[in-house]
Amino acid sequence: MTERAHHESYDQPVGGWGSAKSLLKHSTEQRALHTVSALLKDHNKTGGYMCTGCAWAKPASPHTAEFCENGAKATFWDLTSNRTTPEFFSRRTVTELLGWSDYDLENAGRLTHPMRYDAVTDSYVAVDWDEAFREIGEKLKSYPPEDVVFYASGRACLEASYMYQLLARLYGNNNLPDSSNMCHETTSVALPQSIGTPVGTVLLKDFEKTDCIFSFGQNVGTNAPRLLHSLQEARERDVPIVVFNPLREKGWEEFVNPQRPVQMLKNSPTTIATQYYQVRAGGDIAAMIGIAKALLKMDDEAREAGAARVLDVGFLADHTDGFEAFETLVRTTSWDEILIESGLQHAALEAAALTFARAESVIAIYGMGLTQHRLGVDNIQTLVNLLLMRGQIGKPGAGICPVRGHSNVQGQRTVGIAEKAELVPLDRLAEQFGFDPPRKDGMNTVEACEAIVEGRVRAFVGLGGNFVRAIPDRTLMEEKWRGVDLSVQVATKLNRTHLVTAKTTYLLPTLVRSEIDQQESGPQIVTIEDSTTCIHGSHGKFEPAADTLLSEPRIIAEIAKATLPPNPRVPWDSWVGDYALVRDAIEKTFPDDFRDFNARLDTPGGFPRPVPARDREWTTPNGKANFKLPGALSSSFDRGEDADILRLITLRSNDQFNTTIYGYVDRLRGLSGSRMIIMMNRDDRVRLGLTEGGMARIETAVDDGRHRSMGGFQVIDYEIPPGTCASYYPECNALIPLSHHDEQSKTPAAKSVPVRIHPD
Incomplete structure (x- = not known):
């Protein structure tokens, strides 16, 4: 886009008429009005299909419309009437298409035929499915197993994910990076050390029992709107909600529920956050240490007065x-160190601590604002420390709640998509x-990128996703990617x-989850796991975009049959004919998590999968929940020694899901027309000699x-902390170096990138 951005404060709540108008716009643009009735009837409901957007929990008693604005957009884009056919490619070279925007590429519509790149004509040409599988298999058989990467995005169902991890291990490696490596791998490292589980402890019903909610680094209005x-x-029960986030996000401020006619007619919003603190990027550890310090002071005073302890x-x-x-x-x-690093006032942190101390049951929510830092693990473990101080894990209405992104990103890890051998029951798979x-x-993802840069990856198989666009150091990666011998997407x-x-x-090209997956035994059911560890069945309801599409399990099975020697114990064809047989295999591999799997779809x-920490069973080496010490008060790479270095947060708009761009209207931030903008604190902008609305490098x-x-980049004055x-x-x-990642999990540190900004 070459248009200039427009910035005008958005004075409406999240949800409400703004959301309704957006749904009408996107359903019309995608010529997907035919999907609206099924959105109401089937979306995120028992017997229906599960959203391909976010991974937030699906209630047992769903709302009339159990979907959010972004979930509906994802469905409209999945079920668009637009098609990307062989004729589309015959009219355009790959070089020409590289000049298109992300929005225009995906807006071209659903892929309909398997395609192979022809370097002579610089274009994609149609290829027969059997020929494609045969050629892919021949190439994969020619490589040393350690030279091949099997990447998975967070969208594939449990059945496909299980088959995919088995394909990789039968092939001979554990090179199974996934989108978790780029977002919540930090969670998967931090929580086991602290409480013995790699996932959160909160179920949806806990929100009905809590009397206090804290949130760090999570934009609910864009990333998990149904949580609203x-x-x-x-x-409405007068539960205080305390938010720590560098930007003031509309989703935390006010909400009009589109399913409440009176609220819609009056446009009378519910205030969500009762306390809102704009912490400096990378300053969350300092803020949490400040809250802990205030709690200790209150506890000291209680002991001296002979009152009930705060701890x-x-x-x-x-x-x-x-x-x-x-x-x-x-x-x-x-306190001086705490206030400098957090960017907050002493009184603010004491007020947050007082709210925390008065609560009987506290839920702590967090997102990638904690995970994507140099000390992301320390961020999460310090938050766990706060909860442990007052026994706020393992009781109703309390616990730790990471809000995951892609719809099955947590579930694919559950069934074996993991590069760490210790996370998978390999002995059971062997038997x-x-x-x-x-x-x-x-x-993992960063290590795969490093290996591609060094020329050590011969082949890359991608189960969904937009890998080259999603990873750090994109310019370098695009250059080195062309040296890979085989890419299968x-x-x-x-x-x-x-x-x-x-x-x-x-x-x-493959089916989407909302489409009917017809196999030998009839229409298939697939399954996903949400952020709260609950497993859901998903029934496709729409006719496929083309009769040439294959399901993900079928594609995986055909690649496996073309690549691997026959194994009578791995019935690829039977599994494709009846996914219930895949679920039987999953249950056999993971009996504790998937007891009576098919009966409970x-x-x-x-x-819910069992999570011992919910019952105060700590599966840590010492059998305890562990306090962990952070390595520093700031989780950023920037040490604060140069005032001209700012901490850049990369973020998503509400017209976007991951790398999918639905449009150029970030309505909730009042921004439109372009995505090439830089939001700055006005004082920083003036100090650095930049002009409001001017261009920057x-x-x-x-x-x-x-x-x-x-x-x-167009410079926009925005309400954001200095620095x-x-x-x-x-x-x-x-702008993000591959080397800038969490020290333990290697999750890219995309929420505090040290940068300099100059007039352009």
């Missing part, structure tokens, strides 16, 4: 380890399928990854021998 129903109901001393003694060291750290950290699984850890729509071609590239609200402030710079700026993902990924 639970938040609204909590506020849950019984819980601390019986269930935790390491509190004394954490207490010492908190007491010896000065079940009669082979010796690889025991060496594979590559299972996809529903065209995206930029498909156009940055390897020496041989295949596009394999359509449990209203889903059936952003340079990464990293001395690693590689210059990263992007121009063409912090913000711009859109994935456009700014080229």
Whole structure:
């Protein structure tokens, strides 16, 4: 887009008429009005299909419309009437398509035929399915197993994910990076060390029982709008909601529920956040240490007065380890350090602590505003420390609640999509399928990128996603990607990854979850896991976009049959004919998580996997919930030594889901017309000699021998803490070095990138 951005404060609530108008606009543009009745009847409902958007929980008693604005957009884009056919490709070279925007590429519509890149004509040409599988299999058989990567986005169902991880391990590696590596891998590392589980402890019913909610680094209005129903109901019970986030996001401020006619007619919003603190990017640890310091002071005063303790001393003694060291750290950290690093006032942190102390049951929500930092693990573990201080894990209405992104990103890890061998029951797989699984850890996303840069990856198989667009150091990665020998992309729509071609590239078009998946035994059911560990069945309701499409399980099975030697214990064809047989295999591999799997598919609200920490069973080496000490008060790479270095937050608009761009109207922030903008604190902008509405160039402030710079950003004055700026993902990924990631999980540190900004 070459248009200039427009900025006008949005004075309407989240939801309401703004959301209704957006749905009408997008359903019309995609010629998908025929989907609206099914959205009301089947979307996120028992016996219906599960949304391909976010992973938020689906209630047992659903609302009339159990979908949000972004979930509906995802469905309209899945079920669009637009088609990307072989004729589309015959009229356009790949070089030409590389000049298209992300929006225009996906707006071209659903892929209909398998395609192979022809370097001579610089275009994609149709290929027969059997021929594609045969050629892919021949190539895969020619590589050493360690040179091949099997990537999975968070959209594939449990059945496809299980088959995919088995394909990789039968092939001979654990190179199974996934989209978790780019968002909540930090959670998967932090929580097991602290409480013995890699997932959250909160169920949807806990929101009905809580009397306090804290949130860190999560934009509910854009990333999990259906959570607003639970938040609204909590506020109507006078539950305080305390929010820490660098930007003031509309979703936390006010909400009009489109399913409440009186509220809609009056346009009378519910106030969501009762306390809102704009923490500096990377300053969450400091804020949490400040709250802990205030809690200790209150507890000291209570002891002196002979009053009830603020800390849950019984819980601390019986269930935790390491509190004394954490207490010492908190007491010896000065308020001056805390206030500088957090960017907040002393009184603000004391007020937050008082709210926390008065509550009987606290839920702590967090998102990628905590996970995507250099010390992301420390961010999460410090938040867990706060909860442990008052025994706020393992009781009704309380617990830790990571809000996951893509619809089955948590579930695919549950069924074996993991590069760490220790996370998968390899002995059970060996016995079940009669082979010796690889025991060496594979590559995560950052490690796969590093291997591609070094020329060590021969082939890349992608089960969904837009890998090259989603990863850091995009400019370098696009250059090195062309040296890969084989790229196989299972996809529903065209995206930029498909156009940055390897020496041989295949596009394999697949069904979407809302479409009828007809196999030998009839229409198939697939399953997904939501953010709260609940498993849901999903029944496709719409006719496929083309009769040439194959399901993901079928594509995986055909690649496996073309690549691997026959194994009578792996019935690929039978599995494709009846996904219930795949679920039987999943249950055999993971019996504790999937007991009576097929019998429980359509449990209203889903059936929850067991999480020991919900019952105060700590599956840590010492059998305790552990206090962990953060390595610093700031989780950013920037050490704060140069005032001209700002911390860049990359973020999403409400016209976007991950790398899918639905349009150029970020309505909830009052921005439209362009995504090439940089939001800045006015004082920073003036100090750096920039003009409001003028153009700027952003340079990464990293001395690693590689210059990263992007121009063409329009400067927007925005309410954002000093020293912090913000711009859109994935456009700014080229500014994030591959080396900038969480120290333990290697999750890219996209929420506090050190940058310099100059006039352009």
